[in-house]
Structure formats: C-alpha cells, structure tokens
Amino acid sequence: MEGLKKDVIRHVVSSLGSDYASKSAYNYYNALALAVRDRLIDNWIKTQRSYYDEKAKRVYYLSLEYLPGKSLMNNLHCLGIYETARKAMSDLGFSLEDLAEQEWDAGLGNGGLGRLASCFLDSMATLGIPGYGYGIRYDYGIFHQVIEDGKQVEQADNWMRVGNPWAYERGQHLFPVRFFGEVKNWTDEYGRLRHTWTAGDTVLAMPCDMLVPGWDNHHVINMRLWSARSDVEFDLDFFNTGNYLGAVEEKIFDEKISKVLYPSDQIEEGRELRLKQQYFFVTATIQDILRRFRKKHQDMTELPQSVAIQLNDTHPAIAIAELMRILLDEDLLDWEVAWDICVSTFAYTNHTILPEALETWPVSLLERMLPRHMQIIYEINARFLREVERVARSEDCGQLCHRDLDHLKQRVSLIQERPIKSVRMAHLAIIGSHSVNGVAALHTELLKARVFDDFQRLYPQKINNKTNGVTPRRWLWSANQPLSRLIASHIGTGFVRNLDELTQLEPLAADPAFREAWRAAKLENKQRLQAYIKRKLMRELHTEHLFDVHIKRIHEYKRQVLNLLHVVTAYNRLRHGQAADFTPRTVFFGGKAAPSYFMAKRIIHAINAVAATVNADSRVNDKLQVVYLPNYCVSQAERVIPATELSEQISTAGMEASGTGNMKFALNGALTIGTWDGATIEMAQAIGPELLFIFGMREDELVSLRQHGYNPMLYYHGDEELREALDMLRSDAFSPGQHGLFAPLVDNLLHGGDRFFVLADYRQYLGAQQDVGRLYLDQEEWTRRSILNAARMGFFSSDRAISQYAREIWDVAPMAGLQNGKGA
Numbered sequence: 085m086e087g088l089k090k091d092v093i094r095h096v097v098s099s100l101g102s103d104y105a106s107k108s109a110y111n112y113y114n115a116l117a118l119a120v121r122d123r124l125i126d127n128w129i130k131t132q133r134s135y136y137d138e139k140a141k142r143v144y145y146l147s148l149e150y151l152p153g154k155s156l157m158n159n160l161h162c163l164g165i166y167e168t169a170r171k172a173m174s175d176l177g178f179s180l181e182d183l184a185e186q187e188w189d190a191g192l193g194n195g196g197l198g199r200l201a202s203c204f205l206d207s208m209a210t211l212g213i214p215g216y217g218y219g220i221r222y223d224y225g226i227f228h229q230v231i232e233d234g235k236q237v238e239q240a241d242n243w244m245r246v247g248n249p250w251a252y253e254r255g256q257h258l259f260p261v262r263f264f265g266e267v268k269n270w271t272d273e274y275g276r277l278r279h280t281w282t283a284g285d286t287v288l289a290m291p292c293d294m295l296v297p298g299w300d301n302h303h304v305i306n307m308r309l310w311s312a313r314s315d316v317e318f319d320l321d322f323f324n325t326g327n328y329l330g331a332v333e334e335k336i337f338d339e340k341i342s343k344v345l346y347p348s349d350q351i352e353e354g355r356e357l358r359l360k361q362q363y364f365f366v367t368a369t370i371q372d373i374l375r376r377f378r379k380k381h382q383d384m385t386e387l388p389q390s391v392a393i394q395l396n397d398t399h400p401a402i403a404i405a406e407l408m409r410i411l412l413d414e415d416l417l418d419w420e421v422a423w424d425i426c427v428s429t430f431a432y433t434n435h436t437i438l439p440e441a442l443e444t445w446p447v448s449l450l451e452r453m454l455p456r457h458m459q460i461i462y463e464i465n466a467r468f469l470r471e472v473e474r475v476a477r478s479e480d481c482g483q484l485c486h487r488d489l490d491h492l493k494q495r496v497s498l499i500q501e502r503p504i505k506s507v508r509m510a511h512l513a514i515i516g517s518h519s520v521n522g523v524a525a526l527h528t529e530l531l532k533a534r535v536f537d538d539f540q541r542l543y544p545q546k547i548n549n550k551t552n553g554v555t556p557r558r559w560l561w562s563a564n565q566p567l568s569r570l571i572a573s574h575i576g577t578g579f580v581r582n583l584d585e586l587t588q589l590e591p592l593a594a595d596p597a598f599r600e601a602w603r604a605a606k607l608e609n610k611q612r613l614q615a616y617i618k619r620k621l622m623r624e625l626h627t628e629h630l631f632d633v634h635i636k637r638i639h640e641y642k643r644q645v646l647n648l649l650h651v652v653t654a655y656n657r658l659r660h661g662q663a664a665d666f667t668p669r670t671v672f673f674g675g676k677a678a679p680s681y682f683m684a685k686r687i688i689h690a691i692n693a694v695a696a697t698v699n700a701d702s703r704v705n706d707k708l709q710v711v712y713l714p715n716y717c718v719s720q721a722e723r724v725i726p727a728t729e730l731s732e733q734i735s736t737a738g739m740e741a742s743g744t745g746n747m748k749f750a751l752n753g754a755l756t757i758g759t760w761d762g763a764t765i766e767m768a769q770a771i772g773p774e775l776l777f778i779f780g781m782r783e784d785e786l787v788s789l790r791q792h793g794y795n796p797m798l799y800y801h802g803d804e805e806l807r808e809a810l811d812m813l814r815s816d817a818f819s820p821g822q823h824g825l826f827a828p829l830v831d832n833l834l835h836g837g838d839r840f841f842v843l844a845d846y847r848q849y850l851g852a853q854q855d856v857g858r859l860y861l862d863q864e865e866w867t868r869r870s871i872l873n874a875a876r877m878g879f880f881s882s883d884r885a886i887s888q889y890a891r892e893i894w895d896v897a898p899m900a901g902l903q904n905g906k907g908a
C-alpha cells in the first residue's frame with residue numbers, strides 16, 4: 085500500500101505537474117490511474133513478447149465500436165489491488181468511489197454491439213487468448229443526452245478534453261492511409277495483367293493503445309485505436325509554395341476522419357465520411373497485422389495459420405478487398421491463392437436482421453474513393469456468380485431454369501441495382517469469410533432460413549451460432565460488490581473466472597437465511613441507486629417499490645411503447661380505483677435515440693410526458709412512479725442493473741438478435757419479463773421458463789399473422805383499456821396545450837401497420853405484468869426465483885462465448901501457462 089501511495093504522489097507531482105498538497109480529486113484520480121497503468125505495462129510487454137516467442141496464432145477483433153466505460157475499478161479488481169487502493173486513497177484523504185467518478189466513460193460505441201466487443205476483449209485477456217482489439221479513437225464518442233422539456237437534446241461528448249491516462253499514444257508509428265487517386269495497369273514478367281493504385285490524398289493513422297488486463301493472470305492484451313493525423317506538416321512542397329495557412333486547413337480537414345462516432349444504431353448512415361472512417365480503420369489495421377506477421381514469415385500463404393480476423397458486423401468488411409489488394413498488387417500473388425488466404429483468414433459476425441441496418445455503399449462513391457477496391461469487388465463478384473452458376477447446375481435440380489438462376493444471381497450478387505447501384509457489404513463479408521455467425525440461436529436460425537437463405541444453400545457449413553455473453557468481472561464482481569461478497573462467502577470466488585460455479589447457489593435458494601441475505605444485498609443496491617437519483621435528479625425513490633427497468637437504445641422494435649402503454653393502463657386503473665391489489669412499483673426508462681430517428685425521439689418525449697403526469701398525481705404517486713434516466717451509458721448500467729428487480733426484454737419476437745442487457749440483469753438477480761426472442765429464449769431454457777415471465781406471440785406466429793393480414797384496429801376496437809390508453813396519448817392528456825404531440829406514435833400503431841406488433845401483444849403483456857405484481861408480494865418465492873435465475877446464468881459468460889469462437893472459428897488456443905489462471 086505504501087508503494088502505491090508513493091507512486092500516486094509522485095504522479096501528481098511529476099506527471100501532472102501539480103502540488104500534491106492541493107487535494108484535487110481530478111489530479112488524484114489521474115495519478116492513481118497512471119500508477120495502475122504502471123502496474124499493467126510490464127505484463128503487457130511480457131504478454132506481447134510471449135506471442136512472438138511462442139509463435140502464437142493471433143486473433144484480431146475488428147470493430148468500429150467499443151464501449152469500455154470506465155477503467156479504474158475494473159483494472160484494480162483485475163490486478164487484485166482494489167482493497168489496497170481503497171486504503172491508500174483513504175489515507176490520502178479520498179474515497180475511491182468518489183475518485184472513480186472523475187473518470188469519463190469511454191463511449192466509443194452505440195450500444196450492445198460495442199459493449200459486446202469490450203466484453204470479448206476482457207474474456208480474451210482472462211482466458212489467455214492472444215487477441216487484439218482494433219478500433220477508432222473517436223475524439224467525440226456517443227453524444228451526451230440531456231432531457232429538456234421532456235425531449236432529448238444531444239451534447240458533444242468531449243471525453244478527450246480531460247485527457248486519457250490509460251492510453252499510450254504512439255506518434256512515432258504512423259501508417260499512411262490513401263484515398264481517391266487512380267489505378268494503373270501493367271504487365272508482369274509472366275505476361276499477367278497487374279494493377280497499381282496511386283495515391284490521391286493521404287492521411288496518417290496514429291495508434292493509441294489501451295491496456296486490457298485479464299483477471300488475476302498477468303495477461304494484458306491490447307486495444308489499439310486509430311486516430312487520424314494529417315500528413316501535411318511533412319509535406320515540404322506546401323511550405324515551399326508559401327501556402328502555410330492552406331496547409332493548416334488541410335490538416336484540420338484530414339483529422340476530421342476520426343472526429344466523431346456515428347450515433348446511429350441499426351440505422352444505416354450512408355455518408356462519405358463514414359466510408360472514409362471504415363477504410364481508414366481497416367487499412368491501418370491490416371498494415372499493422374501484416375507488419376507483425378512479416379517479422380516472422382515470408383510466405384503469405386501461411387497467414388491463415390498465424391492470423392484470424394473477426395469482422396464485428398459489416399462495418400469493417402472492406403478489409404476483405406483491402407487484403408486482396410495487398411496480396412495481388414503488392415505481393416503479386418495469383419488471384420486464387422490470394423482469395424484462399426482471405427477466406428481462410430476472415431470470419432464475420434452478423435448482429436441484426438433489420439433491413440434498415442444492412443449496409444450498402446454506392447458504387448459511384450466507391451469508384452471515386454477506393455477505385456482499386458471497387459475493381460476487386462467486381463472481380464470477386466464475377467467469379468462468385470460463375471461459381472453460383474456452377475453449383476446451381478451441378479445440383480440435382482436439372483429443372484432449375486434460367487429464370488430461377490437469374491433471380492438467384494440477382495439476389496446473391498454483391499451488387500444491387502436499385503434504388504441506386506450499390507455494394508452489399510453483408511454479401512462481401514459472407515463470401516470473403518469462412519465463418520458467418522449469428523449471436524443467438526433464434527437469430528442464427530433466421531439468418532439461415534430467411535435473410536441469408538440462398539447463402540445457406542450455397543455454403544451449408546458457413547453459417548453458425550455463437551450466442552453472446554457478458555463478462556462477470558465487470559457485470560457482477562465489480563458492479564455488484566454486495567452480491568458478489570455474499571456469493572463468495574458461500575462458494576468462494578471461482579465464479580468470477582468460471583461462471584458455471586454459480587450453480588452451487590442452487591441449494592441455497594431453499595435456505596431462508598440465505599434468501600434474507602440475498603434480499604439485503606438487493607436493498608443495499610436499491611439504496612445506492614436511490615442516493616444517486618437524489619443527487620442527479622433530485623428525486624426521492626421508494627425503495628419498497630418493485631424496481632422495474634427498461635434500459636437500452638430507444639428503437640421501435642424494442643417496444644418501449646408497449647411498456648408505456650402498460651404504465652398508462654396502470655395509471656388509469658389506479659385513478660379509477662380499479663387496482664386495490666396493485667403492487668407499488670417504479671418504472672425506469674433509459675436510453676438514447678439516434679438524433680435522426682424521429683419516432684424514437686418522440687417516444688422519449690412521450691415517456692417523459694407520461695412520467696410528469698403520473699408523478700404529479702397525488703392519487704397514484706405513492707403506488708406508481710416513472711423515472712427517465714438521462715444519458716444511459718455503461719457506468720450508469722453498472723449502477724442500475726444491480727438494483728433492478730424486473731428486467732424488461734420485450735422486443736418483437738425475431739427482432740432482437742440477442743440482447744446482452746437481458747443477461748446482465750438476470751446475473752444480478754432480476755427476474756425477466758420478456759418475449760420469446762434473442763438470447764432471452766436460451767436464458768429461459770437454461771433457467772427454466774417458469775422462472776421468468778414469458779409472454780407474447782412467437783416469431784412464427786407473427787409471420788403467419790402478417791401473412792393472414794394483421795389489423796391493429798381490431799385490437800383497438802376490441803380492448804377498452806387499450807383504447808383508453810391510446811386515446812389519451814393521442815389527445816392532450818399528457819401534453820396539455822399541445823394537442824396531437826404524440827399522435828404520430830399512435831397513428832403509427834393504428835394506421836401505419838404497427839410493424840412491431842405492439843397492439844397484438846398488449847393484452848398478454850398486461851397479464852404477465854399482473855403475474856409479476858402478484859409474485860412480488862410473496863417475497864420468499866420471489867427471492868427463491870431470483871437466486872435460481874442468477875445460479876443458472878453460467879452459460880452466458882463471455883468466457884464461454886470466446887472459448888467457442890476460439891475453438892470453432894479461430895482455431896487458437898490459450899497461451900500455455902495461463903490456462904489455470906495464474907500467469908507466469
């Protein structure tokens with residue numbers, strides 16, 4: 085402890101240039117972070133060196149998004165110095181909790197996809213997998229959300245302003261990134277046509293490394309984030325022509341590439357700068373991967389034995405064309421050889437079947453920005469379509485007439501002709517990879533049967549499932565100390581590394597004393613949340629209420645509106661005195677809407693409007709409260725999830741690819757009210773469906789309802805309470821003086837076809853909520869179920885997910901000597 089204290093003081097003085105006697109929390113947080121980083125860097129160096137020494141096969145996880153959140157507490161826990169740090173900082177006059185508050189969330193992602201990437205890095209580090217995360221260091225992460233007059237207002241997330249004590253910026257290792265320019269043809273010594281892409285614009289990619297420690301194992305992996313740097317300051321011509329200010333302007337322009345994260349979640353934003361980001365990221369990463377590979381290898385055909393590259397969604401899919409370009413144009417390999425290398429190296433994870441999220445890029449844009457890549461994509465496509473033809477003809481379907489074949493080719497082609505000629509990035513990712521995986525069982529089945537059915541027929545082995553998982557380090561141990569300590573006191577701490585050990589809790593569910601202790605832990609977390617809400621929102625929570633929580637991005641398919649209709653109905657029943665047996669509850673909502681997503685923003689407004697009305701109504705507000713949590717983010721999730729009793733997972737069946745929040749809640753003892761969707765299905769199977777509140781139509785039922793003609797109006801006319809709730813929303817009951825403010829929401833349901841079947845599931849949802857309320861009155865039974873839920877969540881560890889990726893897709897093994905935890 086004395087060592088840590090000395091290091092902190094030394095950093096306050098010599099790294100931060102401050103007087104250690106002026107007790108600034110900001111300085112002491114930064115100094116502590118630097119002292120912790122000092123303790124990581126040796127192991128990081130040793131880890132990286134060991135990969136070379138053991139010629140380990142490396143895994144590269146390519147993701148345009150990460151959501152690490154805050155690092156301090158997690159790193160202290162991983163290093164096993166949390167208690168030491170707490171005492172040291174307390175000696176210096178600080179509470180560790182307060183210092184941790186000084187850190188800004190690294191919010192370099194939109195939602196589940198980015199957080200999954202961060203959980204995966206944590207698991208690779210803990211399992212001892214030689215892995216690297218690659219991404220972009222956006223200067224501005226996901227926007228900061230404030231609620232003004234009930235509406236979302238976006239503010240810039242200037243997270244870098246306060247500096248980032250965790251990152252090593254490596255300004256001496258810059259990689260060139262080229263755009264535009266032209267392609268020249270030439271003939272090689274064997275008379276083969278060759279191509280050279282000559283640069284138009286060049287910018288530079290600077291690596292920033294963030295260290296990701298494993299749990300108590302001395303293994304520290306790297307998350308390398310690229311930041312755009314202009315190369316004009318090196319361009320002497322510019323200065324010689326006297327255009328100094330012009331050079332500076334260009335510098336600013338170039339550095340725009342990594343300025344900001346696109347805040348759209350599952351809505352495609354086909355903007356030029358976004359494509360630039362993708363290529364910038366991809367080319368720097370591939371160059372870095374090959375640089376490392378070439379240190380030990382000359383023969384490029386050995387690449388797939390040494391390197392596995394996982395594409396996190398299609399955002400980095402242009403990497404396939406980039407690797408082809410290098411192998412063809414720089415290494416001068418033959419097409420077939422290069423293509424085999426690519427396919428064996430790449431694997432692709434799909435995260436959504438929403439059509440509006442499937443990326444396409446206009447051919448005209450690609451031709452201009454990346455002319456050589458466009459040529460390569462055309463060539464990939466031509467060869468692929470010939471192969472499709474061959475397979476189709478060779479198949480035992482002689483009757484396959486030309487029309488069908490043409491249709492098939494149109495459907496699978498990399499190029500879509502309408503509405504504008506574009507490249508389908510998902511098709512490129514599928515063809516260029518040896519593995520395509522979905523993120524939960526149902527999602528993968530839908531990929532095979534619907535979205536990519538043609539590819540499933542062409543490559544029956546390619547599509548496979550890897551159900552998502554979450555890291556128990558952050559989402560149980562670090563976020564929920566009261567519960568973790570209780571668990572550890574009965575079954576030891578092994579569960580943090582091996583989550584299956586939680587099954588040892590099962591017999592304890594029958595033990596009244598353990599149940600009481602379990603409830604006490606929940607209450608402690610509810611009280612912590614209460615204090616936080618009081619501080620932040622100046623509101624007093626009732627901790628004896630059932631805490632019912634719906635936090636995730638705002639999206640129509642996630643059906644926050646269904647939840648809101650339940651709230652309005654409960655409000656009406658209470659108002660009308662029809663709810664004598666109502667179980668008091670507080671309903672929490674939280675989540676960001678894409679700034680350009682009109683309907684999602686209106687939903688936020690509606691939730692806040694209903695909240696204002698309900699909370700102000702003294703007839704009901706001791707029984708029903710609604711809280712909107714502004715600026716939902718990783719660190720907020722860490723506070724809210726441990727305090728939650730009811731987890732809302734109510735997406736339209738078939739629409740939520742997996743969900744990962746669902747797992748975090750159950751792991752922390754919340755019961756789930758949910759639809760038969762995503763990984764919630766597998767959770768129900770693992771836990772026992774009778775221990776969750778499952779409701780609503782299933783995916784196949786919705787398909788047939790759609791086919792037979794779904795008429796939301798029938799539900800409206802047939803259900804009085806539903807009608808009352810919708811009429812209130814449409815009138816000005818919640819928006820006094822602003823008649824029709826929420827009409828778009830209601831019209832979307834009644835006259836817009838209700839694409840997400842809110843009305844179809846309303847009645848069943850109400851029934852399930854009634855069951856919830858009733859069960860909550862029986863605290864012993866509620867607690868028993870809560871314990872069993874957590875006890876059966878072992879499968880949903882990201883360690884299990886990563887072990888499957890490693891075995892079944894990457895063919896990599898954990899580093900020797902790390903497998904049993906303690907490192908060398």
Ligand code: CR1
Pocket residue numbers: 195196197200349350397435436441523552740741742743744762
């Ligand atoms: C899915 O919507 C899933 C995460 C991580 C999201 C969610 O259900 O848990 O990915 N998809 O796999 C996504 O962001 C672009 O697609």
